[in-house]
Amino acid sequence: MRWVTLLVLLTPAVARADAGRLLTDHSFDTDPGGQLVVDAGLLVGMPAALPAGLSTGIAAGITRTCGCHFSYGARVGWSRVAEPGTAWLVTQDDFRLRAVGAIRHDAGRGSIALRLGLGTTIVHEVRDREQGMRAGLTGSELQTTATRALPAGELEAVVGIKIAGEWWLVASAGPSLDVLSGSARLGWVSQLGVGWQP
Amino acid sequence: MATLRFAALVALVGCGDLEGFGGQAPPLAEVQVAVTGDASLVPATADLRVAMVWGEQWLVEPICILPPENDAAAAVIAAGCRDPFGFVAARTAANVAAAPGETVSIDLFTLPGADVLVGDLTARVAYASLVVYDDRDHSGNLELARPNRIPDRGPMGGAGDLPTNLDDQVLGASFISMTQPDQRVAYREGVFSPVAAFYPRAGCGDPPPAFSVLAAGGFTAQAAIDATLAGTLPKEDPATCAEGALADSVISVPIQDPANVSEIACSERTTDSSVRYREPDPTDDPPDFANRLSACVHSPSFGAPSSTIELVVSGRSEDSCVGLTHYILKGCREGPDCGTPDWDHSLNPPTWWPCGT
8 A cells, every 4th residue: 555655656757748739929921811801790878869769779880901001091980769758658769870980909819909999870760659550640749850960979999819810809988979959968888799800 | 171071070969958857748649628518517627637437348238128027126126337438447547627618728748558458359449538636635536436235255356445325526528428419539449340349430431540539329228239149330420420540620518417427437347247146155244235225136137038037126226336146055156047156045045145045
């Protein structure tokens, strides 16, 4: 028994690694890819013109990176919110059109950026009179529609990580601002999606 | 070209103002009411208003439509029974100021609730009467009252929380009784059942879907009795019938002697319209019968005469609404024939019991 214990204790001393190393200094090196990044994903944010509710939808963008820390591009998004009030069921579709510019820093597989987007949010509003269908209302008494383009923008922190080959996981969030009837409305927006950098 | 495209985009995206939850909400319906009739019946200091009142489903007590058993019973029935064919108010939906000879508009911002819609989800209807009244308490609303039945220990259900005296004075209504010509507001959902006996208008057209204004000439009490015995509904004269849209109709409310229309503001308990009986408990204090009429009668029956004697008591003469209170020595709240009685004082009636055992 004593000899068996001694043998067990001495065994690690004679163990050795494989001849080749699993990890090297270049194990996490990535292909820097091209200058264009296309991304798309889910969008959640405050409605541009409605004081209540959560607007959810999708967004996509294209960004051109250059050798420096600056990148620029364009983004589009659509989101919808539907909220009941005392008299109206309000549905608003927000179409976001933005020109974006970002200050970016890459670190290994990751990238962090501060992105400023400016443009317009086109809001299409449909209001249905509560109980109007049951009451037999028709026309504008039953439903009203309106469309407005609002000056808008947002400042987002963007975090990306290269997950496989040319594919990125991209998340962003930050405050937004739009101007409705001459007054500024502060909100927020966040996005989560995947990017492709061929 | 680019400028044109931009202009087109601006034109496209600038259509209308975003209102959100704000802006003016159109009423769900608008009812036009003309106050007609003898304006001299309106008190000089009257705060005249028009209310729209939804009606409820309620059945009159059997004793009120059967021949009276004796003179005392006839007096109690006269003092305690409302019009068996009368409109029974459930809830005031809307009010607006009015004046004799003028037409006013009542905007409705809510639909009738399920408590005043009669029928199932596939076919239900509600009816309303337009009531002209003197808003004596200046509350801006037509308050409803209930019969002043003698208080009981058990639950009364329905309109038990309403007052027994009404400050407001009713001066006219568009729908008073099925035995009189009427104009009523109808609200229908789903199909319409032609055999529904809820303020029936047999012989007239179905009410249109949603809101509408209906009219009928009324039927006689005897016609209603004959039709009931035949298992049908009493027929209206088709020449007196009308069904129209709210927008195309003006409901006329003639001002009348208040004595003829005061019942319009009286609601009834809505549990199931059945008679609730009281227990004359010998251990309790005697009920207060002051200013009430009472009679001892056999329990009313549409079949073989009942051997049960009950005490029936009217309301007080100063009450706004009429009603009856029933006592039996042996039985249950539901009646004397309830199987195992909840009480039996037939061998030891209270000292105040005026009837036989």
